[in-house]
Amino acid sequence: MRKRALSPIRIMLMVLMLPVTTIGIAVGVYLRTSEFEHDEALLHLIALAGCNAVENIVPGPFVAGGPGYHKRNDPDGDGVACDTRSVVFEPSAPPQHTEAPAARRVGTAKFVRP
Template sequence: MVLNDSEQGSNKKNQRAAARHRRADALRRRALSPVRIIFMILMLPATTAAIAVGVFLRTSEFEGPDALLHLVALAGCQAAEALVPGPYWDGEPGYHARNDTDGDGVACGATAPQFAPPQPAADPQPAAAAPQRQVGTAKFVRP
């Protein structure tokens, strides 16, 4: 039995359509794979962190390596000194006020202890004055 031209053309179209459907099904199976979905969910925090670090490095007042040191110094003095040994002065990369325990403008550095000057013992303390009014301590009377 010999097929005419119209039957051969429709047969080729059916084969192409079937191949297209097979490719679409395979693509759909890969896209909706549970392993792929779980992997994407697990990678979401890493992707978010990478984007946040990239934005910080680009918008920081410091250049790239200094901005990275400044970001690491937020984790504490031990993490910052693992990259670059301190001390870090106020206004420079790596300085954060929370790492400056004594408030002298030097973070993560060994500083000499500062002693308070001695107070004269002859000055008597003034009598306790009436406490000042503070915001938020008002008492309201019912009308």
């Protein structure tokens, strides 16, 4: 019995399953403590991966304060994340050419005191 319990294969499987177990516990705790219903909370977690991941499950724009809305998925800042309408960026001024920065030298870092 002891020989079987300490087998290298069993120990290796336990070590490899540790991240899966940890993620399962974390998702379970989030689903129980979230302000959303269980299905909405799961949608909110999936939306953390990005718009492409969540739109494979549920299409549509997600409004601020609702499940699926994350500020990083809202590039124009209008309170609607993962909206399907294309955003056209118009440059306000032509790009300015700037000079290349001076070559770096030893001792020019801001955090080094002379």
